Amino acid sequence: MKFTNHLQIPFIIAFIFFGCQENEEIQVKSITIDEVKSHFNSLPQNPKSRATQIGIEWERAAYKLLRQTDEDAILFPVSPKREIYVSGSEDTRRFSVATTSLAFAYKQDGKVMLEHVQMVPTTNSDPFTGIVTVSDWEGEAKHTFYFENGVFQSEGPADENSRLDGLECTKTHYWYCTQKGTEPTAGDPCEYGGYSRTCTYTNDLGIYDNLTTLSPEGEGGGGNTGDTSESLCPSPLDPSVSVPCNENSCPEGYGPDGNRGCEKMSFDLDNDGEDQNPCEVALIIEYPSQAYKIHQNVSKAYAKTIELFGHNSRNDCSDAFRHAYFNMINAIDVGASVAREFGEAHECDSSDELETDMDLHNNDVGINVATFNPGVPEDHLVSHLLEKLYDGELLVISNLDRNNMTTSSSNLISSSTCIE
Structure with missing residues (x-):
């Protein structure tokens, strides 16, 4: 299934993370998938660690070249161990973490760095309006980026306790759901997992204007990989990575209104x-x-x-x-x-x-x-x-x-x- 019902979402990885570009010519990699696997397997297995909730699809990795350092980075699709959805509020559309996030690995001072990049729409608008959060695999926030109608607006503080003039904070709500297709027992079949708070400030950095956006049909890289157990589409974060072609999800009792919104x-x-x-x-x-x-x-x-x-x-x-x-x-x-x-x-x-x-x-x-x-x-x-x-x-x-x-x-x- 193509992204015909998805928000048009900016291809932001190439703009935010050091200006990544596809790496097709480098023969000797400065970071390898095995190194990232080893780092991932060494992460603490505690309830707050993403390693206990979200796996990584190692076989669908995509290498990128960091322009500023001429070193390699790797993008990976993620695979939640149960259905996890995020939304900008309790009554807006839910989005599958498997579809709207990626793992991002690179080296800093010779050390493997593994981060989780997650889109959180704050409205049901198209193009994308909302925040993109970056955190390490243990859940510590690193960056938040605010977008409006597909255009970068500002970078906000990663720490929710920060206090700045003009600070605008947004909650990200999480739902942990039973397997799709199972009959719900009573009430909402999804367990509400609480929320995290991220904040942005309004001073425009004056860069990242006219961000490239992924077309509604998912054209331009990635694409369906053919005969697989599940249909794959370009990631809305980076079309060189394939992710499940999940439709946007609405809260229970709400449905897609045909305009990428949710209505009760x-x-x-x-x-x-x-x-x-x-x-x-x-x-x-x-x-x-x-x-x-x-x-x-x-x-x-x-x-x-x-x-x-x-x-x-x-x-x-x-x-x-x-x-x-x-x-x-x-x-x-x-x-x-x-x-x-x-x-x-x-x-x-x-x-x-x-x-x-x-x-x-x-x-x-x-x-x-x-x-x-x-x-x-x-x-x-x-x-x-x-x-x-x-x-x-x-x-x-x-x-x-x-x-x-x-x-x-x-x-x-x-x-x-x-x-x-």
Whole structure:
């Protein structure tokens, strides 16, 4: 998968770290992969050490030449030992550490230096706005760099305790997640791992203007490596290094809004104040893009029902139409199977058997209208749906109370009673 849904992110390694360039002619390396491995294996194995949380993909290394010293550096993709995501705030898109960070090795005074470079977007904008943090493999911060719309703005203090005029601090939130594809047990399947704070100051250094940015399609170096167990794409930090082509991740309950942002999704088709139930949250994880489209269709279903009935109520004719229409357009947009899964998930915590039976029946009517009339304009499908409503093929509930809720004498009845 290419980076079609990623932020355009600056190719910063070449500008920040001594002006690196690809090293294709040096025969004798001033630093070797074996030396870096040996250094990595000697690192302390404590809870704060990155060595206990993040591995290094040694076989996908890329050599660079440090222009200022004419010595070699090596970039490595990283491999978290479980899913780790970062974000600039608790309600913005999450990014996979495997995709948005690299290991960077070089020698200083003959000693191997190994650093971790991590992008942390602070907004959902494109090009990249946020910070790039540099720290050693034991977690000690070395540098922070601030970017706005893909352009370097300033270098900030690495130490969060520093106090400077005009200091702007940003939190990086971490989530440690279960393996992808597993069914979550309850609530958020990711464990919140807390945050670290990094700071920048606003005085412009006057350099790094017009940074090169990685194209949305991931062109220019790196690229998919062919027949591998996982699809690989150019790293957004340096396209000569291949990393997993992970899509950007949103917090649980949020979905990609089509503009590289995250929006909280609501499936509150019955206006009962519950945006998502646990079954719907599980489907959001499994079908993020489809879930966002279904979320968008909620407001569309409300608007169409108001247009035709003048109100959106519950358990009556407007409710019957709203559910049928909603599932009809969902089937058109995401397919009948996914639409039906979301329709059934919406009812999974319902405590009213009559309402559940009514809604599931009307959902199926709408899905079938879409399925058996492919390519038919929507206004014609709406007319067909209304015919079914007035012909009694949908269900409503009788003997409702003043709030249109079921009573002990309520029953499911034919929607033929909707004819005025």
